[in-house]
Structures are given as C-alpha cells and as structure tokens.
Amino acid sequence: MLPLRPALKFGALFIIAACARAAFPAPLADDPGCTATDRRFMARAYELARVAMSHGGAPFGALLVKDGKVLAEFSNCEFATHDVTKHAETGLISAYSPKIDRATFAASTLYTSSEPCTMCCGSIRYAGIRRIVYGTTEEQFLRVIGRPPLPHPLASHEVFARTAPGVLVLGPLMEAEGLAIHEAYWPKLRTTPAKS
Numbered sequence: 001m002l003p004l005r006p007a008l009k010f011g012a013l014f015i016i017a018a019c020a021r022a023a024f025p026a027p028l029a030d031d032p033g034c035t036a037t038d039r040r041f042m043a044r045a046y047e048l049a050r051v052a053m054s055h056g057g058a059p060f061g062a063l064l065v066k067d068g069k070v071l072a073e074f075s076n077c078e079f080a081t082h083d084v085t086k087h088a089e090t091g092l093i094s095a096y097s098p099k100i101d102r103a104t105f106a107a108s109t110l111y112t113s114s115e116p117c118t119m120c121c122g123s124i125r126y127a128g129i130r131r132i133v134y135g136t137t138e139e140q141f142l143r144v145i146g147r148p149p150l151p152h153p154l155a156s157h158e159v160f161a162r163t164a165p166g167v168l169v170l171g172p173l174m175e176a177e178g179l180a181i182h183e184a185y186w187p188k189l190r191t192t193p194a195k196s
C-alpha cells in the first residue's frame with residue numbers, strides 16, 4: 001500500500017474520528033419547561049443510576065419529590081432480583097405505593113434517569129403521578145446500545161397523551177450526563193437490556 005500524502009492522511013484521520021464519534025449520539029437540548037430545581041433532582045436520578053450499576057443492576061434510577069422533599073428513591077435491580085418489573089420507576093411505585101397515598105403521588109414529581117418504558121408509564125399512570133421529568137430519551141438510549149430505531153416508536157409523552165391526558169411529561173434533561181452513564185455500561189455488555 002502506498003503511503004498517504006499528509007493532506008490525505010489528515011482527511012482519513014478526520015473520517016475515522018467522525019465515524020467513531022457517530023457511534024455516540026450527540027445529546028439533545030434540555031426541555032425548556034424544566035427548571036433549576038428539576039436539574040438538581042435529575043442529578044440525583046443519575047446518581048441513583050450509578051448506584052444501580054454498583055449493585056450489579058442496569059444504570060437506571062428514579063426518585064419521587066414533593067415540595068422539594070425526596071419521598072422515595074429506587075435504583076434498577078432487575079438482574080439481582082430476576083424480577084423484570086424492578087425497573088427504576090415501577091420498582092419505586094411498587095415499593096412505596098402501599099405507604100404513599102394517591103393525593104401525595106398526584107402532587108409529586110417523578111424524576112427518572114431515562115425515559116420510562118411502556119410498563120413504567122402504566123405504573124406511573126395508575127399511581128396517579130401528574131408530573132414526570134426524564135433524563136435521556138429512549139431513541140438516544142437505543143443508539144447507545146447499538147439497536148436500530150423501533151419501527152413504530154411510542155414515546156412516553158404519546159403514551160400519556162393517549163391514556164392519561166393532563167400528565168405533564170418533560171425531557172430530555174441533562175442528557176449528556178445520562179448518555180455518558182449508558183455509554184460506559186451498555187457497549188461493553190451488548191446483551192438484552194433492562195429498560196429503565
């Protein structure tokens with residue numbers, strides 16, 4: 001093979017770098033409806049996602065907040081429990097709904113590190129939570145784990161628009177931080193993922 005001229009060499013390196021970067025999606029802009037308080041609690045949701053990893057779980061975390069106070073927290077523990085319902089959001093609701101009344105759920109915000117799946121949307125709906133803030137979008141998550149886009153994607157805001165109109169769904173928020181957590185975890189495994 002002939003040696004590349006410097007200009008061609010630089011161009012080749014640029015293309016290789018661009019292709020490598022393309023494997024990691026650029027983060028989306030924050031939802032303009034989110035507040036500084038939302039950012040503070042989303043940082044905690046990402047901490048809970050890291051806690052999940054430290055306990056052998058998938059990197060998803062969620063917390064319930066009312067009037068600035070954290071009422072409940074949960075980190076994904078699907079793998080450790082072999083319980084497919086132990087996603088961060090459904091796990092939290094299952095653990096705390098016997099202790100938290102519906103009026104409190106309705107007045108709270110659920111923060112979750114990743115967009116809730118359809119199972120978790122159902123749990124959130126039945127708990128009566130009216131405000132949800134998520135970190136990373138499902139679309140971006142699928143890119144990180146190397147899966148093609150869903151042929152008929154059903155985003156969480158669409159699920160709520162159809163099943164529980166009036167529920168406020170905000171996100172993405174601080175997606176760069178959330179994607180970095182997923183990028184450090186899923187590409188190494190390339191297994192069937194737990195979802196949020």
Ligand SMILES: [Zn+2]
Nearest residue numbers: 087117120196
């Ligand atoms: Zn879920």
